[in-house]
Amino acid sequence: MPNSLEVVREKLQATAKNAHIVKKGSLVSDADGTYSVGPIVRRPFYEGGRAQFTLDRGPFRTAKAYYLACAQRELDCSRTLFVQSASPSYQKDLEDSSLQVERCVGLLSDLVNRCEGLDDDDPVLAPFSLDIHDIGLKNILVAPDDHTRIVAIVDWQFVNIHPLWCCARLPTWLRPSLSDGDEPTKSRLSTIFRAEIARLDGLDDSTFLHALDATEDARGTLDDLADYDAFRDAFLLLPALENM
Template sequence: MSVGWIRPVSGLAASQIVMDDRIAQAEAPPGLYRLDRNWHCDRIWLQVRNVLGIPAPRVYGWSSSTDNPVRAEYILMERSGGVELGKIWHDMPWEERLEVIRTLVGYEKAFVSANLPMHGSLYYAKDLPSPSPSQFLDSVNSIDKGETFVVGPTTNRAFFDQGRGSVEVNRGPWPSLNEFVHSRAARELACIDKFSSYPGQQGLFSGPNQYHPTRALKVEVLGDYLKVATQILPTDANLSKPTLWHSDLHSDNIFVDPSQPTRILNIIDWQAVNVSPLFLQARHPSLIEFEGPIPEGFEPIILPDGFDDMSEETQHQAKNLRAAQSLYKLYEILILRRCPEIAHALHFRDTLPGQITGLASSIFSDGEPILKGMLIQLQDEWATCVRSSIPCPLSFTPEDRTQQKRLEASWSEGVELMHEILTEVGAYQGWDGWVNHNNYPVYKERLARCRENFLDRYAKTEEERSQWIQAWPFEDKTHSPTSL
């Protein structure tokens, strides 16, 4: 039987699409439909389905090497039944939406309940050369030790995306939290040392009179971070326990029974799932995120003043915002009641130490002026954030503070420019700029027109026009960042 139903997926890189085309010529059992390069998903799915009781597709076959007829790593799994939740979510009654959220909270509680020995990713014991006894999971009771789960090197995208996979760094597993956070910083420093460009920047930088990212500032900021990295970690061991987490629970990754929409049949897209500290893993499900203010506390959420005098369209928008805010807050209430560890981890993420720890892991790409500002704030609030009995190792001069404010303002202007461009182009940004094959010519032409409009608006001279063209970040390319 031909596996012609495996098709290029909107947003995948060209190399992945070619791989899909190859696999389409192979033979496979019926019922399979999805291909994934991250072959460790086989272990993840078995763990979450068989041990944690979370619905995930069954895996029928996989290869962790390119030594096969397909000449690529792959996974073949069962086709998910039902429909994507996103197709019916907005038509579901309030009570049914809340029931779905209750189910997701139950899954997240199961994640936290798993006893995982260290940080990294799940493997079969037989797939690692010599796993130590401390790497084995207590929750798996198998006679065949080769089929038991162990924690091995991480497959976290943060260690591979945007050129990071080409640097030689410690990818775990990490027995301690201190080793884990130091490895993240060492990875960023290794990338800064190896590459001369910085992929994944949030703003349009390096144009005339703009913010210019520099290696010197990135290294300096990471050096300051390492002075405090272990001192700002949570003191509650429950917040840093090794935890599995699905970080992309949006409505198209959740399949439900259309005749009973509160019944979740499958959750897909596990390829980036890894074992990391809870306070870095926990996040609100993408399903309940929304544009707009998040209310403080847990008071009932009411419609705005003057609601009765608003237009019908404005009233509709106000009701939708209230519904989104209410669902968001109900999720937080459920988490607080059923798994306070997650609630406390979400709170810690929002604290200054939590924000610093999170941002420090992406400085190779971006954010060094922001992180420096946070470190300056940490020095000012050291006694509150850490302990007054511990001397603060940071020391920023008035000149450092003035320079940081200037750089952050310049950086923010670049972020606003990028937002302006992406809004004008109108392409979905969730796949790093990849668009549907059929829409490619349309967006390519739209981007070219946007570029000319931008140059006409912002280039005052021919020299500035040349500088803006040099700084323009959008182009078709599949290679890694330019190597020194």
Template sequence: MSQRYVRFNVNELARIAVEAVGAKSCVSVEKYPDSMYNKAMLLTMDNGTRVVAKVPNPNAGKPHFTTASEVATMDFVRNVLGTPVPRVFAWSSTAQENPVGAEYIIMEKVPGIELEHVWSSMKIADRFTLVKAIAGFQKAWTSVSFKQFGGLYYANDLEKRAGNEPLYTDANGVDVTDAKFAIGPSTGRESIDYRRATIDFDRGPWKTLEDYHTAIGHREIACVSQLPRLPKSPITLCGPGTYQPTKERKLKALHCYLKLIKFLLPTDRSVTSSHLWHGDLHAANIFVNPSNHTEIVGLIDWQSTELSPLYYHARQPHIIDYDGPPVSGLERPRPPKDIEQLDTNAKKHAEALYLQQSLCSLFNILTHHQNPRLYAALEFQQTTSYLLLLLARNLLVDGEATYLSQVAELEATWDTLPNAKSSAYPFSFSRKERQEMEADVENVARGIEAMRSIRESIGELFPEQGIVRSDQYEDALDALEQMKCQVIEEFASNEQEREVWRKEWPFGT
């Protein structure tokens, strides 16, 4: 809870907001529900102007850098990339130097409604139109590539910055020097979460793609080595009878990654350049015109945005995610041939799935025709090279068993890697090591299934990201205690293993 507690002066925050928008007084302060990383309020002025005031929690990121980068990012996205984002009226990234007593951003209240309130009731044609609009934003984001990887800032907010060098390449292929902005340390969540914020490592910026990926490996090694305890996995139930992670196994996977980087990087330079992107386009972050739900009037939540390779940004918007068979490439979905023979419920489900798949297909086709660089990045994501680059980003927390197994399997397809044709496979695993890897993967699968079973059994009482509603807290504790007893009964074979499960239980009960 301490990581989500921040003390600040609301009256001073309101006073600064009044001055920033040229009002005489603040007549109303409405608190928004707390988010994971911020406190937010809606301030209404005597002249009718409404602004949102946001104060970051300690867990939002590194002091100064997280707020400073967010403000500069919003400015660039709004005024250079032409994406509708809230205008910032006032801000401070130095809590010790302002009367509020905390970092803050005071920004425009987006004049619209959250898409989450209307998406489910929108006609399919209107959903198509909105997906096209998002694809248009992504084309603009793809068209501008930066010269380094890291985080975007105002130049004056960085002690160390590049000289009079180009900042980015515009849509016409012209290098642009903009003294207002500079690239500095990354504020991405992967450099903050799971106590990474407490560890000293290279946070950027990085000039080359290989430097960027190498820094990820050294970051994870530093965190695995220096943190007193490994973080508990959010997706795998770990303990006797399932999978038990060790620092040694994680470090082994990370050293494999460092050896592999130069062989994994794509040769297609169109997908490796540095880009600024909104990585969380779910319905609560998209605001639309109340009278025309196909018109996007604002995208919010640009905190922790990282300038990273295009292939890490590429994905369909979260709003068209669904549960069911995926649509790949330019495949066009088809409804079941026997749809008219299905019963009412089955037919309704089949029709809904077909519409969801159609939205994804539309996005893929639009991207292929209008934004070929992004489509190429999506295609690279289907490769083993991408998987091995991606998994390494979070080996502190998860994935080392799968990673080592993938590395071992790579020997059979080594020549297919982008840069491996003239090089020998750089590892040697004994038969015993390979058998241990296979056993680890099986144990991980058992742990993932156990976690899935807990989630399904207790439903909305499951503490996603460690959080439950306050009115459900006691019920959640009771449900998790019952689950713990069931897990111990299923997986522990003696008192020593039962004690390990009690100690390693990830839900704090």
């Protein structure tokens, strides 16, 4: 009898074969046991009371459509902050912040429109794929008698569908950090990590490594900036966008 991990793998393979993964969104299990792509489940669309707002959560046919929806999301959310009963001073603060939000949204939309390689202009890395980066060690269940044998992976609610260029990431402990000064060690280990990926792929030209490089260009920066709260984080977001 196949274990749960094998069942999930078989269903995902069937989903891909049936060409259901042609949108950017989140993986959902349908009533008949198959998988499809539904509205995206990503924190900036729901946290801080945003779940109650009417926002475009997809699924999205293109990466460009998704990132433009992220920009519109910030504009729509900022407009809900204005209330008629607020004091004049509070309304003035909101108006000043709203101008910053509109500036951020304009710059983010401009970045989306001029960013290369988001969709069909990169046929190798543009196809949609599973992004399972929210799955950690606590989500992986192993056999009690053999800890090297994975029997199940749980908590798939935050599994998203993204372009391949957006799915590759270095492990968290190898990524640059402002609070960690041991960058030479991280750089050395990152080189080892890349070499091991190339060995496992058995290819001189690894698609995963190409995707990993793509996250370090303008596309990766766009993906990071699209998760910011433009009202709360404008002091960080605006300078970053102005320097792009």
